[in-house]
Amino acid sequence: MKIGIYGQFYHSESEMYIQLILDSLQHKDVEVVIEEKFLDIIDRNQHISDSFSKLSTFTELDSSYDLFFSIGGDGTLLKAITFVRDMGIPIVGINTGRLGFLATLQKEKISEGLNQIINGQYTVSERSLISLETDPPVDEFTPMNFALNEVAINRRNTTSMIRVDTYVNDNYLTSYWSDGLIVATPTGSTGYSLSCGGPVIDPNAKNLVLTPIAPHNLNARPFVIPEDSKITLKVSGREPTYLVSLDSRIGTLTNETTMNLQLAPFRIKLVQLTADSFIDTLRQKLLWGEDKRN
Structure with missing residues (x-):
């Protein structure tokens, strides 16, 4: 399995989650390729294993990639689609920010969610553009x-x-x-x-x-x-x-x-964990169904 990783920003609150993602992937039978600018940002703050490859840009993405990880918030994922475009590579949004409507994984469940994704326990939601x-x-x-x-x-x-x-x-x-x-x-x-x-x-x-x-x-x-x-x-x-x-x-x-x-003549594929649904996301993000009388 070949995975591309992209992010735009690095801040102290996301450090532990980025490290958790990379450590988890290193223990899997996967090839990880990190976008060069994002790796440079990370390298200025922490040490990353030399076993990770580098790409100067993601114009080099091709059909050999099985998954594309977007680390950050919804804005980062929206930027990620400009790299994937019409190539049909499923995107895994990992939310290290606040709201994250488009995210596959929330930062509190990264380890569990990554195991499910690597093991193929997910569905793909095709989104129109x-x-x-x-x-x-x-x-x-x-x-x-x-x-x-x-x-x-x-x-x-x-x-x-x-x-x-x-x-x-x-x-x-x-x-x-x-x-x-x-x-x-x-x-x-x-x-x-x-x-x-x-x-x-x-x-x-x-x-x-x-x-x-x-x-x-x-x-x-x-x-x-x-x-x-x-x-x-x-x-x-x-x-x-x-x-x-x-x-x-x-x-x-x-x-x-x-x-x-x-x-648009193509759709974007977003990875969704099998147990999750759009209804669950709405309820969690918009606080629907909560009793406000207490």
């Missing part, structure tokens, strides 16, 4: 023009609202007068969209959701549509430019740029 095409093209989103969580349009450098003319399957829907608009996948429904009043959507649902950000037209509400819908957006406002983010990647677009969003 959104792709973005712009007219004219935008360099920041080429070629990685996809998002696992959401594509978000936001105003910039002004307190004035923007207008987002929105079409679904070439049919005019509405113009959102707002701070912006979020187009989220079911995976992203528990992220930015949720904080703006959007619904929670099961990852197996074949939908997308349009969620306005602080709409000024008060009749605007989140709208759930089929995942195979084509969404066309055009923004205008007092400022000549606005921001568009694909998960953690941000670009600047000019007014009247046409954005076409649709389902």
Whole structure:
């Protein structure tokens, strides 16, 4: 078994968990490859065995990898998908942060969970992505023009609202007068969209959701549509430019740029322990089912 490991940050609270992960893997019959920049960060804080290989970047990922470990929070995992892309390598999210909606393993159960994963005691949850095409093209989103969580349009450098003319399957829907608009996948429904009043959507649902950000037209509400819908957006406002983010990647677009969003032609595979479920995650992370009367 060949495993790639990626992380973005290192902090004192995560040290013991990183060491636990690496020590556990060294005692397994696996080949471990650590992304070079992450290994350099770790080496400045602790000693790592020389038995681990190095890669300068993960552009060298190929079909020989069986699993890809993302160590950190949800933001790290969202960055990890830009390395895996359409290669179909299952991702194991190991949460050493706070919330970790996308994580396979929480930091308190790393040893037990790693044993299960190495022994094949897991399932794979396939997650849809959104792709973005712009007219004219935008360099920041080429070629990685996809998002696992959401594509978000936001105003910039002004307190004035923007207008987002929105079409679904070439049919005019509405113009959102707002701070912006979020187009989220079911995976992203528990992220930015949720904080703006959007619904929670099961990852197996074949939908997308349009969620306005602080709409000024008060009749605007989140709208759930089929995942195979084509969404066309055009923004205008007092400022000549606005921001568009694909998960953690941000670009600047000019007014009247046409954005076409649709389902990406591939899916991301997230590893899920056999005993876990999305319902369990919701209950734990959102504290559902707890009796607050005591």
